[in-house]
Amino acid sequence: MKFPYSETVLEHFRHPRNVGKIEEPDGKSMEGSPACGDMVAVYIKVAPETNTISDIKFESYGCASNIATGSIITELAKGKTIEEAKKITWKQASDALGGLPKIKAHCSVLAVEGLRSAITDYEERHGLVKEKIPTTVEAIRKRLKKVMNPVTGLDLVRTNLIKDIYLKDGNARVVIDMPANHQFAPAIKEEIMEKIEPLWDIKKVEVKFTE
Amino acid sequence: MGCKMSGRRIYLDNAASTRLDERVLETMKPYFFDTYAVATSEFAYTQGIEAREALDEARGILSKALNADPEEFIFTSGSTESSNMALKGVAQALGKKKGKHIIVSKIEDFPVLHSAQSLERQGFKVTYLNVDGDGLINIDELRDSISDETILVSIQHANQEIGTIQDIDGISNICREKGTLFHTDATHTFRRVPLDTVKLPVDLITVSAHTIHGPKGIGGLYIRKGTPIAKWMDGGFQEFDMRAGIENIPGAVGFARAARLVTYLENTRMQAMRDRMIDRILNEIPATTLNGHRQKRLPQNVNISFHYIEGESITLHLDMHGIAVSTGSACFSRSLQGSHVIYGIGGDHERAHGSIRMSLSRYNTMREADTVVKTIAEIVRELRKISPLGEESHG
Numbered sequence: 062m063k064f065p066y067s068e069t070v071l072e073h074f075r076h077p078r079n080v081g082k083i084e085e086p087d088g089k090s091m092e093g094s095p096a097c098g099d100m101v102a103v104y105i106k107v108a109p110e111t112n113t114i115s116d117i118k119f120e121s122y123g124c125a126s127n128i129a130t131g132s133i134i135t136e137l138a139k140g141k142t143i144e145e146a147k148k149i150t151w152k153q154a155s156d157a158l159g160g161l162p163k164i165k166a167h168c169s170v171l172a173v174e175g176l177r178s179a180i181t182d183y184e185e186r187h188g189l190v191k192e193k194i195p196t197t198v199e200a201i202r203k204r205l206k207k208v209m210n211p212v213t214g215l216d217l218v219r220t221n222l223i224k225d226i227y228l229k230d231g232n233a234r235v236v237i238d239m240p241a242n243h244q245f246a247p248a249i250k251e252e253i254m255e256k257i258e259p260l261w262d263i264k265k266v267e268v269k270f271t272e
Numbered sequence: 273m274g275c276k277m278s279g280r281r282i283y284l285d286n287a288a289s290t291r292l293d294e295r296v297l298e299t300m301k302p303y304f305f306d307t308y309a310v311a312t313s314e315f316a317y318t319q320g321i322e323a324r325e326a327l328d329e330a331r332g333i334l335s336k337a338l339n340a341d342p343e344e345f346i347f348t349s350g351s352t353e354s355s356n357m358a359l360k361g362v363a364q365a366l367g368k369k370k371g372k373h374i375i376v377s378k379i380e381d382f383p384v385l386h387s388a389q390s391l392e393r394q395g396f397k398v399t400y401l402n403v404d405g406d407g408l409i410n411i412d413e414l415r416d417s418i419s420d421e422t423i424l425v426s427i428q429h430a431n432q433e434i435g436t437i438q439d440i441d442g443i444s445n446i447c448r449e450k451g452t453l454f455h456t457d458a459t460h461t462f463r464r465v466p467l468d469t470v471k472l473p474v475d476l477i478t479v480s481a482h483t484i485h486g487p488k489g490i491g492g493l494y495i496r497k498g499t500p501i502a503k504w505m506d507g508g509f510q511e512f513d514m515r516a517g518i519e520n521i522p523g524a525v526g527f528a529r530a531a532r533l534v535t536y537l538e539n540t541r542m543q544a545m546r547d548r549m550i551d552r553i554l555n556e557i558p559a560t561t562l563n564g565h566r567q568k569r570l571p572q573n574v575n576i577s578f579h580y581i582e583g584e585s586i587t588l589h590l591d592m593h594g595i596a597v598s599t600g601s602a603c604f605s606r607s608l609q610g611s612h613v614i615y616g617i618g619g620d621h622e623r624a625h626g627s628i629r630m631s632l633s634r635y636n637t638m639r640e641a642d643t644v645v646k647t648i649a650e651i652v653r654e655l656r657k658i659s660p661l662g663e664e665s666h667g
Binding site: 071074075077080081091098099100101102120121122123124125127128165168244245248 | 580581585588592602603615621657658660661
């Protein structure tokens with residue numbers, strides 16, 4: 062009998078490394094949402110003199126590949142410089158795990174994004190963001206690619222649910238092609254707000270539904 | 273990996289399929305090696321006549337289990353085919369004559385749901401009835417949905433995932449009163465929950481052998497005398513000229529034997545195991561929700577959502593402990609969609625994500641039930657330790 066998971070995936074799933082929270086982390090992130098799918102939280106500690114990740118922990122609300130990727134990504138990132146850790150790709154994580162089933166890509170990519178977001182969080186909090194790029198409609202669309210459409214398990218952009226994005230003077234409006242009384246409408250709205258609001262030049266976010 | 277020997281495994285996915293009973297196999301054997309002829313007319317050769325007799329006897333036993341006549345029971349390849357035949361056969365027979373409206377519930381199993389969707393693409397109108405938090409349809413909503421155009425109502429006897437048993441008495445009588453045909457998918461209730469075609473005006477019933485320790489690949493469709501339904505498969509004149517194809521005689525004989533082997537005592541035993549598992553899990557493991565009705569429930573079904581953790585992870589850990597269950601999590605399904613049944617009862621993604629179905633059979637024991645509860649409690653505790661959600665973050 063053969064599982065679709067490699068021995069390494071199963072090993073990390075059974076005994077995940079670096080699990081838990083870091084009290085007072087230098088950077089942290091939460092990717093995904095309970096309403097829409099798997100979630101990963103990543104916490105990092107950075108040694109300022111070397112600019113390396115001195116400690117990293119993760120938490121997972123997800124399937125085996127989500128847990129295993131979270132585990133491997135902490136191993137790959139530990140001891141690396143911020144710049145090196147930023148460049149770790151899903152492919153590298155997947156290779157280190159001996160491969161992941163294609164269908165599981167979307168739940169494992171969260172851990173990689175979680176690491177990058179934790180680093181961004183660290184940089185933002187420590188005034189390390191070099192240039193502030195003005196937000197564009199495209200930048201918003203890119204962020205919306207991280208919001209899942211729970212009906213299909215794919216993101217809002219790929220499932221054509223984004224009807225329109227308006228952006229003027231720091232006011233953003235996103236129009237979603239689903240009725241406001243849809244069972245997932247409130248969860249989607251909340252998640253869009255969470256993704257767009259932190260952008261440095263956005264003052265107000267509005268989410269509208271069609272019908 | 274540390275898989276235990278298959279003999280020591282605990283199998284709790286009996287809603288998907290059951291282990292064949294040896295006694296069923298013994299009954300089937302002669303029809304592979306001795307009486308392998310087709311079921312011919314009584315004017316042909318001996319083997320064919322014996323085959324015919326065996327088929328008739330099996331049909332007699334199975335129709336009697338529904339308190340029906342033998343001519344009202346036809347063999348199919350399983351419940352998927354039976355439900356396809358019921359919906360599409362009636363649609364073909366009445367679509368032009370009477371109307372193009374069909375009513376099903378939102379939480380039907382895929383054979384009914386996808387047949388309805390297929391008919392929808394062909395121009396039929398389908399009403400998908402909502403269910404309440406326990407999975408029950410609203411009788412008044414059903415009554416209001418039936419129009420002169422309605423040709424068929426198809427509501428399952430009990431749900432495949434959450435085990436909720438519908439009020440077939442009320443539903444069938446409304447359909448009769450309104451003059452529309454009624455089909456029920458009884459895949460999970462046949463021989464477990466009584467269904468009597470004399471007492472209740474049900475017109476079509478889907479049944480299958482694979483849920484009661486019979487062989488796979490054999491099922492049946494009860495068709496009340498006089499029900500307008502088109503011939504399903506073209507070919508010979510088998511099954512009262514309703515469904516062509518060489519009869520699956522070993523299957524039919526095995527199905528009948530399997531049906532006879534189910535006892536009231538066995539169903540009561542399973543119900544006791546079910547209740548013990550539900551009570552223990554809800555009492556001993558925090559943040560759990562029972563899916564489905566507590567009382568109007570299949571004797572063999574347990575379905576519980578474990579909050580803050582994901583079902584595929586639970587399933588995989590249980591498998592490593594030699595326990596087989598199933599989950600409504602999107603991560604588990606090939607389509608990456610969470611259970612439509614959990615969404616149907618008003619559950620969100622999170623509830624579907626952590627839902628685990630444990631379905632019992634003749635071969636499970638109370639001891640196994642206790643082992644499973646204990647193992648799940650440990651796994652849930654471990655997985656919650658690594659989850660970013662939970663009591664504290666949820667306040």
